[in-house]
Amino acid sequence: MSFETSGMTEVFKVNNHELNDPGLTKNLANYFLDKEEKEIKRIAALVRFFQLDSCLSYNLSRYFDDKQAPIQCGHCSVCRGAIAQLEYSQQIPWPSDDMLIANAAALTRHLEGKINKRLTLEAYCRFFSA
Numbered sequence: 001m002s003f004e005t006s007g008m009t010e011v012f013k014v015n016n017h018e019l020n021d022p023g024l025t026k027n028l029a030n031y032f033l034d035k036e037e038k039e040i041k042r043i044a045a046l047v048r049f050f051q052l053d054s055c056l057s058y059n060l061s062r063y064f065d066d067k068q069a070p071i072q073c074g075h076c077s078v079c080r081g082a083i084a085q086l087e088y089s090q091q092i093p094w095p096s097d098d099m100l101i102a103n104a105a106a107l108t109r110h111l112e113g114k115i116n117k118r119l120t121l122e123a124y125c126r127f128f129s130a
């Protein structure tokens with residue numbers, strides 16, 4: 001097997017009209033927030049699936065509307081008697097109010113003169129979770 005380049009070059013053009021749309025920032029922020037929420041829900045659904053106490057193959061078959069699958073496949077972890085129990089991250093201790101206030105002030109000082117907007121609560125939260 002070999003791969004060859006097609007010799008094609010993709011050319012993109014910057015649409016300044018679209019870039020200057022005052023709602024673009026908000027639309028993109030909403031888009032990414034929506035994607036983030038959907039990904040969190042998707043991962044939670046996967047964790048729930050893997051921790052089911054009934055045959056995983058049967059449940060997967062039902063998800064895909066396969067009504068022919070046996071109730072017990074005999075080879076998944078549940079059928080072999082080993083129901084998965086995923087480990088969860090350790091809850092980190094909640095910082096003191098003094099520490100939060102000091103770190104928020106440090107972030108504000110660090111960004112002083114670099115951005116011309118007040119930091120949002122969301123921005124502080126993202127900083128603290130990093």
Ligand SMILES: [Zn+2]
Pocket residue numbers: 054055056057058072073074075076077078079
């Ligand atoms: Zn099974």
